[in-house]
Amino acid sequence: MEEKTLLTLEGKQKLEEELVYLKTVKRPENTEAIKIARAQGDLSENAEYDAAKNEQAEIEHRIMDIETMLKNVEIIDGGSGNRNMVHVGGKVLLRDPEGEEVEYEIVGTKEADPFCNRISNECAVGKAIIGRRKGDKVVVDTPAGKLTYTVVKIINKK
Numbered sequence: 001m002e003e004k005t006l007l008t009l010e011g012k013q014k015l016e017e018e019l020v021y022l023k024t025v026k027r028p029e030n031t032e033a034i035k036i037a038r039a040q041g042d043l044s045e046n047a048e049y050d051a052a053k054n055e056q057a058e059i060e061h062r063i064m065d066i067e068t069m070l071k072n073v074e075i076i077d078g079g080s081g082n083r084n085m086v087h088v089g090g091k092v093l094l095r096d097p098e099g100e101e102v103e104y105e106i107v108g109t110k111e112a113d114p115f116c117n118r119i120s121n122e123c124a125v126g127k128a129i130i131g132r133r134k135g136d137k138v139v140v141d142t143p144a145g146k147l148t149y150t151v152v153k154i155i156n157k158k
Helices: 009-038 047-071 124-129
Strands: 003-007 073-075 091-095 101-107 116-120 137-142 144-157
Touching: 003 009, 003 047, 003 144, 009 091, 009 144, 047 073, 091 124, 101 124, 116 124, 124 144
Parallel strands: 003 073, 101 116
Antiparallel strands: 091 101, 091 144, 137 144
16 A cells, blocks of 8 residues: 655646646656757767657656655645644744744645745654644754753644
């Protein structure tokens, strides 16, 4: 059995859009590029042909990845779960060791983007804060050493 892919509804929609784009735009463009490169003759030393075939492999691999993710998707909803505890799909306001506050959305691995304050439920901070409540102090083992965060606020959608 395949592992579930945790996605927000927005993340699922983005993947569906990417899949349509790959199948209706990128794949046909690539097919045309291969056809043009093939028409140039000797394929053994044809860099354009090699590049187009490599791109074809990348496109097909990405299509397969997306189809697998969508087949095994589990939608996470920020409004579900215990509203008093940090959970996947929810948002949390944390205070770091220097006293700075940062808001994170807890998402599945496929949607994680630390630069947009979207952290994975599987990263060190994500794992440590899931199930925690407002006021809890959490010690997180990071490459920079142990850091203590305080759960300031749990932010629920809806």
